[in-house]
Structure formats: structure tokens, C-alpha cells
Amino acid sequence: MSEPETASTRRGRRSTSEDEILLDRELVDLPPELRWREWMLRVEAVIFAAAEPVGRETLARVVGKDCSIDLLIDDLREELKGRPYDIVFVAGGWHHRTRPAYASAIRASQASTGGGGPALSDFEAMVLVAIAYFQPITRGELGKIFGKEVSRDTIASLRNANFLASGPRSPTPGAPYTYVTTKHFLTAFGMQTLRDLPDIEALEDAGLLSRQGGQEDVLVTAEGEEE
Incomplete structure (x- = not known):
């Protein structure tokens, strides 16, 4: 059963409608x-x-x-x-x-700007890159990419920055959550769609991605990242 409509809701809808009529x-x-x-x-x-x-x-x-x-x-x-x-x-x-x-x-x-996004650590940025390329992806799959566990705090930081959202449940045992990038991610990095991401080969040439074996063994590295 839907909630009863309040007077303020009716006024807000009427105001919007009146604006459209008056324009x-x-x-x-x-x-x-x-x-x-x-x-x-x-x-x-x-x-x-x-x-x-x-x-x-x-x-x-x-x-x-x-x-x-x-x-x-x-x-x-x-x-x-x-x-x-x-x-x-x-x-x-x-x-x-x-x-x-x-x-x-x-x-x-050093002026305060309204469009500046939150500062990310090197590791958070690399995790975001991995998710962007391989989404939907679980935290466990991210751990295999980086060779170490990706903490819930890292995921939470990216979610709080509105770069990540929950994707579909993984079909693997336990049905863990997957993660996907958001529309805000596209906006922050000036992309129309995920097709605007650089080719993985270009990132390899820049030394940001290296492959050992197949795509599942992608190793993401960042300058100054802790071992």
C-alpha cells in the first residue's frame, strides 16, 4: 500500500508543472x-x-x-x-x-574547485583501473590480479567516492558480490562510455599493465606501491 500524498509533495509537483507551463x-x-x-x-x-x-x-x-x-x-x-x-x-x-x-x-x-574528485592512493587508483577493465569482478578476483587481498576498506573508499557500485552476484560458490564502475566514474574521467578506456595494449606499452600467461594473470603495478 502506497503512502498517502502529503501537502508538500502536491505543492512541489504543482510548482514543477507550473514552471513547465509558464516557460x-x-x-x-x-x-x-x-x-x-x-x-x-x-x-x-x-x-x-x-x-x-x-x-x-x-x-x-x-x-x-x-x-x-x-x-x-x-x-x-x-x-x-x-x-x-x-x-x-x-x-x-x-x-x-x-x-x-x-x-x-x-x-x-590552489583555488577550491567544485569539480575536483577525491584523492586516491596509487593502490586505490590501480584497483579502480582493474575494475574498469574487468567488470563485473569480485574482490577475490581482484586479489588474484594483485597477488594480495584487496581490503574491504579499499572497496569502501572507491564506493564512497561514487566510482563503484554493486554488480550482479557472481555465479561462483558463495555468490559473492561483483563490482562495476558508475556513471560518475565516466564523468570524472571525461569518458562517454567504457569503450573510451585506453586499449590494454597501450597500458602494457606504458608499463602500467603486464601479462603473465593469460588475461587472468594480469598484474597491475603502480609506482611507489607497497609490496
């Missing part, structure tokens, strides 16, 4: 050039204000039904050329990002 999406009274400009500014405002990437369905709520979101984004990105930030497509939506060329300046300023 003139089509802007038919404006000349085409001004209409397009207003749609661009609305889309940029929504993306700028959002903490996470904004999907197409969300942006469609503030523009005309026949408006092309892709063309709007293209025009916005064209205007941002020469600026230290851009609109990028990550994790299924669009997000404001500073350009990589200015990362060193931002770090040197």
Missing part, C-alpha cells in the same frame, strides 16, 4: 535569429548550473519541440573557442569543462 519554449513571437539565441542561452545556463552531465531529454524541456539540441551545442562550442572552458559530451550528457591546457594554472592557483 515559453517555442518563442514564436521572436524573430528566428533571436529565438535561436535565446535557446542557446537557455541550454548553456542549464549545463552551467548542473552538477552532473545534462542529457538530451533535460535540455529539450527548455527549447522548442523542433529545435536541434546538437546544432545548438555546436553553435555554443563555436562561441567558446578561445575560451578556457568548453562544453563536452561525457557519460551520456553535456558538461562544462575547463580545457586541459589550463589544468596546471588551476592547480598552481
